[in-house]
Amino acid sequence: MILTRIHPNKSKEVFALSATTAISSAAEYVNAPLFYKGKVREMYDLGEHFLMVTTDRISAFDYVLSPAVPDKGNVLNQLSAFWFKQTASLMPNHVVHTDLEKLPAGLIKDADVMKHRFTVSKKAQRIDIECVVRGYITGGGWRQYQKTGEINGIKLPEGMRKNEKFPQPLFTPAAKNDAGHDEDISYERMEELVGKELAAELREKSFRLYEFAHQFCAERGIILADTKFEFGLIDGKVILIDEIFTPDSSRFWAKENYAYDIEIDGMDKEPVRTYLSGTGWDKNSEPDPLPAAVVEETSRRYRDILHRLTGG
Ligand SMILES: Nc1ncnc2c1ncn2[C@@H]1O[C@H](COP(=O)(O)OP(=O)(O)OP(=O)(O)O)[C@@H](O)[C@H]1O
Ligand SMILES: [Mg+2]
Known part of the structure; x- marks a missing residue:
């Protein structure tokens, strides 16, 4: 092809x-x-x-x-x-x-x-925390809020609508564990795990990075709804590791698709999710192979995001 x-x-x-x-x-x-x-x-x-x-x-x-x-x-x-x-x-x-x-x-x-x-x-020596920043209430954050009125222990006002923008972005860390399932934790728990000083530094850096990219995307018709970072240490200094602001670590919405109360079409894996939910897959066993049309459309979407963000 x-x-x-x-x-x-x-x-x-x-x-x-x-x-x-x-x-x-x-x-x-x-x-x-x-x-x-x-x-x-x-x-x-x-x-x-x-x-x-x-x-x-x-x-x-x-x-x-x-x-x-x-x-x-x-x-x-x-x-x-x-x-x-x-x-x-x-x-x-x-x-x-x-x-x-x-x-x-x-x-x-x-x-x-x-x-x-x-x-x-x-x-780097990986810091085993996924530093998640959420600018909008959606996905797993929305599900937590519906159950408890909170996200990772942060109390939120009543009556928020799905996909609503937070007045200020939230920092909602997750602990990485070896099985690959990340566990949502409170900021206080993160302080216990990595120490107060490092937790504060990671939170501050995460906010700044998110705000920078959110602005950059907004100028290109894309909403960066949320994202996650991984950090590591080299000689006691914190650096960013892994990957940043890709569709695997971030939720991108095309501005024209933005609305409250709906499931907003993600810019990347949506064809895969839609296909899988239509097959009745139980999420506990090997899923069937994806059809060629789904693979092709997903591939197209990845290239489209790269183009929209970088001109590449
Ligand atoms: N510079 C680095 N130094 C040390 N580890 C790194 C560095 N960059 C990335 N990593 C780690 O390498 C791995 C990259 O693989 P990948 O993201 O595919 O794993 P994954 O399946 O998402 O699993 P994980 O939950 O561990 O991220 C991650 O565990 C990430 O934390
Ligand atoms: Mg990873």
Whole structure:
């Protein structure tokens, strides 16, 4: 499939070349020991650094689905790299480079497949907290509010409407655990886990990053409803790690779809969610493979977000 078909005037050469290969594992393309395999990313050990490779795997409800989605990994990696550059003055991050020419000879087996999906990053000691910032009441936050009137222990006014903007964004951390299920915790619990000083620093940085990106997106007709960050420590200094402001870590809404009380169509995985909810899948067993049309539409949506945000 040649993607210029979809964005005839806008696609960069990158997509025309890379869209043919969706990869569900990077193992055969990388000549280095695998350090960690997550649901979407693979971290390879380069000694001083990591080679972080974003595959085209797609997950929903903690299941990795099949098949992989063409270009998803390229989009996530390029978008994240873009944002890391944009936010470097607000917060240092783990990126060393994303430059094919700087990779050691022989590390990568297929430059066309790999060139937009890797990041060489500094190894950090991960802080096991997902730093979630919510600007709007929706998703899991809305569900908590309906049950308890609170989100992560933060008492909210009565009568809020689904998708309403908060007067001030909320910080609602989650503790990362090894099973991969994150547990919502109160800010006080986060203080117990990481210490008051570090908790305050992470919260402050998270707000600033969210506000920056929210504004940036707003100027491009996109609402950044919520997002999450991961931070790490190197020599006692806090840096941003992992990825930022991609559809995997953030909820993007097209401004024209924004309304109260409805389920707003997400800009990325919505075709997958809609399809899965139509199949009656119990979320406790392997789901059926996604139909080609769903995969193609999802791929198109990822590329569209990248285009709308970066012009790429
Ligand atoms: N610079 C870094 N130093 C150390 N760990 C990192 C760094 N950047 C990212 N990570 C970790 O690498 C992993 C990336 O994989 P991925 O995000 O696909 O995992 P995941 O399935 O989401 O699991 P997790 O819940 O652990 O994030 C994450 O665990 C992330 O915390
Ligand atoms: Mg992750």
